[in-house]
Amino acid sequence: MPEPITGTYSFDAPARMAQTVADGPRYAPLTLEEVSPEGMEQVKVIRAAFSIPESRPFPDVSLITLRHPGMFKGQMVLGIELAKGVIPARDRELAVLRLAWLARAPFEWSEHVDIGKAFGLTVEEIDRVTEGSSAPGWTAHESAILRGVEELLSDHCMSDATWDTLAQSWDEKQMLEYPMLVGSYLMTALQQNSLKIQPKGGFDYR
Template sequence: MDGSLIETRSGYDAAAIAERDAEINGRPQRIAPLEPEGLGQDIVELVAAVHASIGLTSPPEIDEYFGTIAKHPGIFRRQLETGTTLFTGRLAPRHRELGVLRVGWLLRAPYEWGEHVKIAQRYGVSREEIERVIEGSTAAGWSEHDAAILRGVEELIAQQSMSDATWDALAKTWDEPQLIEFLAMVGHYVATAMLQNALRIRLTEDNPGLTRR
């Protein structure tokens, strides 16, 4: 499926999204997750640390994605450690989530998009802004810095690099460690989206995927 089909002038193509949903969620998951009794205490503690980093205090529920990646303990641990570092890092949560949402949309990642719409709203990203993320960096209403965040994601995915103009716009507000973290964050969530898409990770009951707002 051509990714450009999802990108229309209004930012949303219902038919293309339905096609993507059928492609990923309409077929069986490629690797079954571990059953709850197969999850070691170390895995439960790692997931709890991730939940705590985003402000959740209830006992963690090991979802389909975590339960699947846990079949490779080394990658599972490194991915959760990276995620925790990013969630407790130098970027403002709102800025981080704008970037993650743009990654999730451009990679047409139902699981990542749906989960991070919920997380982004927790950090003050409005429904209107979520709609504008779909349209991208050229949508009217963004500040210079917010537009540069989205454009940075767009350039990194399309060109695997970033223009001087976008870098300079981000550097007006961010210091060097924040700029490094932004690049690492985009790479992390690109990898996560690819894992979730290729494994056909099933959506949870409260995650409607690319239709979530």
């Protein structure tokens, strides 16, 4: 079994930003007038699902991926299900942040720093996410959330020990949801990195 990265993961952030952000995005966001009728149906669904008023501009990242409205629809069906899912929001954001850090995904990282803070994560805890599941200060449950991400990325499977720890606190629906959560946000990171989606803050989270 490949060894998961359970400790501090350091990388050259400016070099990664140059690779995944500079001269991007690779496709320009559509205007709402350019979005296809099929895509506009998804715009309505997203506005309703996340209570986005008509007066608020639709996110550029969505207006880029709406170039493929069928794929966008599939992504959003899963995304909405995970956003309203059975895993508590704070737990979800711990997992997404560890995934985004290990994937060196500046857009996903910066977006979920803001989301994580909205659900109660502190700057100190976000610091600790970059230090991994073995960092002191986590509860056993929190450490297992991070460890699960590390194992899924390294070996595409959770260990019995990590599974058993999470199963002490989570029910079967949450256990079924968790690998899908990690996989979904990895898929999103691959797309956003490759499209060079422009982040608000990159890897700076203070």
